[in-house]
Amino acid sequence: MKEQEFIKIIKSTLNSPYIGDDCAYLEDLGMVISQDSLVEDIHFKKEFITPYQLGYKTVMVNISDICASGAEPKYITISLSLPKDTDNEFIEQFYKGAKYASKNVEIVGGDITGSDKIYISAAAIGSTKNRKVSSRKNAKAGYKVIVSGEHGNSATGLNLLLKDNHTKGEINNKFIKAHLMPEAQIEFSRRIAENIKEDYAMMDTSDGLADALFQIANASNVIINVDTTKIPHDLEVDMHTVLYGGEDYQLVAAVPENLLQKIFGYTIIGDVEQGSPSVRFDGIILKEPENSLFNHFKE
């Protein structure tokens, strides 16, 4: 997996303690920052998504990273690189969608430049005031593993778009809506980060639930046991897609059991135990995903 290889090189070149989580925690400024990109024909296809939905998704994807850290999403900047034939309507619709998605989050800047294809990169800022910040290194033996909602819907929606003749921007289908207009789990994140005292691990499941579980197990040096029958999912969606399909933008967290009486709106899917890092699905140790649906370096 080339991306992981590149990240190893970056870590060793920079020798920085910050690289590792989706957000960087800047303690002196009381904030976290993350940056995420959407590239035409890699992350989206113009024939499936409207400019409004693209603006919406750009913001949600970046808010989701902030939610994964436990911080409160506050500000976002958006850089757009656009082909020369881009019209005013695209810009207006893109920013209307971005504004709708951002709710209480302020869009405060960015830049516009030319390019061959559409490249979007956004940076999001979260405030850590009254919040405990997560790290994927923080899962501990005895912790419970919880998720915020259904998995596999977005990948199922993408498959529908790829297979059938769907109208651009169609969202009356539940799965397609999950793919084109995901929702960041702002409330789930807030409930945990405001109520927890102990260190905890949390990630969003943008690269798939299995991927997030492996990242936490490896970074925390623990075994994660998952009962797949407990994972919330639509009955139409097969378990492979539930585990490996990405872009649901749900949250998965490993938290101490005593937190659970203080919060609501979660589903327990497993627990953490000591041992050589791995993830066991119904007792079976599966290999780490190498070629998920959303490994953008492979086609």
Place this chain on the structure above:
Amino acid sequence: MKEQEFIKIIKSTLNSPYIGDDCAYLEDLGMVISQDSLVEDIHFKKEFITPYQLGYKTVMVNISDICASGAEPKYITISLSLPKDTDNEFIEQFYKGAKYASKNVEIVGGDITGSDKIYISAAAIGSTKNRKVSSRKNAKAGYKVIVSGEHGNSATGLNLLLKDNHTKGEINNKFIKAHLMPEAQIEFSRRIAENIKEDYAMMDTSDGLADALFQIANASNVIINVDTTKIPHDLEVDMHTVLYGGEDYQLVAAVPENLLQKIFGYTIIGDVEQGSPSVRFDGIILKEPENSLFNHFKE
């Protein structure tokens, strides 16, 4: 100028007070943020710049935005979108250059995704602690206009690269070095922002000195008078390139005269007077640049 048209649409769609300066000032968090992108074949050509220099320039360009605000550059995140054939050596050299440029600024994250061409977007964070933040709206009648250094060198370097057969990454020529490895004006910014009490305007000259002067004059609703004979420049560089060539990453500021006894390392090139917004070069009102060397939407 399409970019300006797009920015007008964005402003009216978002109705946000933050859009306008290169950096957004997030007062509640005591910080500024800016985001800037570099796109292959729009902002750079692979045959001219080494991966090391590209990493260096990515960081410097973003630090320069923070310097323009008067804040102290602190953190940076970098998103890279790279073609599939990108090798480990590119990543290592890119980040070595980025690290060299960043000095006391920490590179804290970002992401890597696939793409057809190289697309780089970085977000930079500055701390406003003990600093007065600039705005291009803040130039006032009676203020002096000062610059940090020579203009026109970078554009001259680009022209040399485009015309002649230069070795990739060559920097023994002063102009080519100015183009490939510019230096952000960290000290110039610090001296002003730590010593000034009054509101002031400051911009970097990434899109050219004339462009920055027009932006300040328009946003502040003032006339800026410039004595072109005072603008620091190499004698080999003609005045058109000095005024309209971009990417020098110097700073230009409009500041009250009483500041000047407290700082050093500046050159006075003009002053501000009341009146309908315009820029007068040696008394002549020139038209606002519509098609500068660095208007990336036109080829």
